[in-house]
Amino acid sequence: MKITFFLSQYGQGGVERMLINTAHGLANRAHDVAYLTPGDGAFMSTLPASVEHVPLPGKRGRHRAALVDHLTRTRPEFLIVGKDDDAATALRAKRAAASPVKVVVRPGTTISRRLAGRSAFKRWRVYRALRLTYRQADGVVANSQGVREDISRITGLSVGSIYLIRNPVITPGFEEAARARAVHPWFADGEPPVLLGAGGLRRQKDFPTLVHAFSLVRQQQSVRLVILGRGHLERSLQQQARRLGVEADVLLPGFVENPYPWMQQAGVFVLSSLWEGSPNVLTEALALGIPVVATDCPSGPNEILQHGRYGRLTPPGNSEALASAIIETLKSPLPAETLRKAAAEYTMERTAQGYEAMLREILEPARRDWGKPEASE
16 A cells, blocks of 8 residues: 655654654555655654655645645555644645545544643634544544544544554564663662653643652652653743752753663653553553553553553542552562563554554445454454
8 A cells, every 4th residue: 555644743742753653564564655744853763764754845834735746746545644733734635636545634642631721612613623624534543542532522423433553652673772771870770769751841741740749759768750851841840849859859851762771770650641642651661661650641541551450540630649659669569571561562563453454444435343342452
């Protein structure tokens, strides 16, 4: 099959990495894959030579024209997008090019939770646009059951018509990347355990609750905190650590393209988010056999940790509960081999197989119901 991925804005988040990994996996299965994105960005070094990179123009206003040109010249069978704005652009480009291309939308988070802070009118306006966009798409794929149900509620699409395919978190080079030497002396032998958080320094990740929880843990034992990521809340997190008297033991090194050596040597990985889709960093930590604690936020952590079987879950925004779970996990961590089982289905190969099966079904007029257990497990 001939498949194009389209991403108009390139950041440093999970969408970018998961689309690259999905493109990589499909190329490994002998499909003709192109990747339309801006010319540079994080993780682009991991895009294999088997995937054609087509740089988009520098100005976003020219992206649709570039996509129309690509559809007209190369005539792909499928166009896969990972963001809502790109889905709308893709559908317009399809019409402008008079292309038979099948548009597949891959939302990565619980949209209703992301929009919860907006006014009722703004939510109505966004939901209306999403309903129009998603109903025009030829396929919609969710990365967790929670996201799947959220899309269904917003768009009116049946849950069974929305594909469920897990994120391609674990790649063939994953373990090798994790073996790289950690870059900070806090991870040396004999040092106190390090709590690790990772993600954009923005409201969704709720790192203030993690910093507060860390200060509570510090009252009971020697421990340090590292948060990998970049964002507008960096200064306020530093100020919070200073107010709590833990500034000397909190490190914010910024964005790290390869976080795996940091994870590999952490005492506990902590996810403090208010909402997610399917948090890749949590899956990565489990795949490395690292004990985890996570908030039971919508959605993803509960599914990944299987209702607490593979790690403690706490209410979002509750620093006391988070601190207690961290202390208990440091005292009684699960065996690494047990933790790795939780990440077994989040591989590049399994995701590529799922996408391949989905795309083949979209080409056929009759689709079976992907709501059946055997299709999503």
